[in-house]
Amino acid sequence: MRKFQVTVNGNRYEVEVEELVGGASATPTPVVSAPQPVAKAAKKSSGAVGATKVSAPMPGVILDVKVKEGDQVKEGDVVAILEAMKMENEIVASATGTIASVNVSKGASVETGDLIVSIG
Numbered sequence: 001m002r003k004f005q006v007t008v009n010g011n012r013y014e015v016e017v018e019e020l021v022g023g024a025s026a027t028p029t030p031v032v033s034a035p036q037p038v039a040k041a042a043k044k045s046s047g048a049v050g051a052t053k054v055s056a057p058m059p060g061v062i063l064d065v066k067v068k069e070g071d072q073v074k075e076g077d078v079v080a081i082l083e084a085m086k087m088e089n090e091i092v093a094s095a096t097g098t099i100a101s102v103n104v105s106k107g108a109s110v111e112t113g114d115l116i117v118s119i120g
Contacts, residue, residue, distance in 0.1 A: 060084030
């Protein structure tokens with residue numbers, strides 16, 4: 001038997017797998033331990049105090065960040081592209097102002113509610 005750690009939907013499982021020698025074996029009996037909590041990444045910055053926050057509406061991967069700190073944006077301007085469920089979603093500024101902080105980078109995974117940018 002060989003032991004492996006497998007992560008499924010954020011839950012970590014320890015499994016034992018029987019290695020077949022000669023192509024035959026008795027009926028396999030999977031052994032699965034209880035899920036182990038996965039350590040969360042360090043909490044990202046909460047943005048500038050008093051700023052308008054633009055958060056991820058759903059979990060996904062950031063494909064592109066269209067703004068940088070100090071950029072001027074108008075309400076409705078695209079600030080990032082989020083891929084979720086194999087679709088590209090435009091994340092737009094919810095207010096007019098200056099980008100106070102950019103809290104994600106291209107390729108980053110985000111969860112619902114994670115801060116993408118803040119607008120001062």
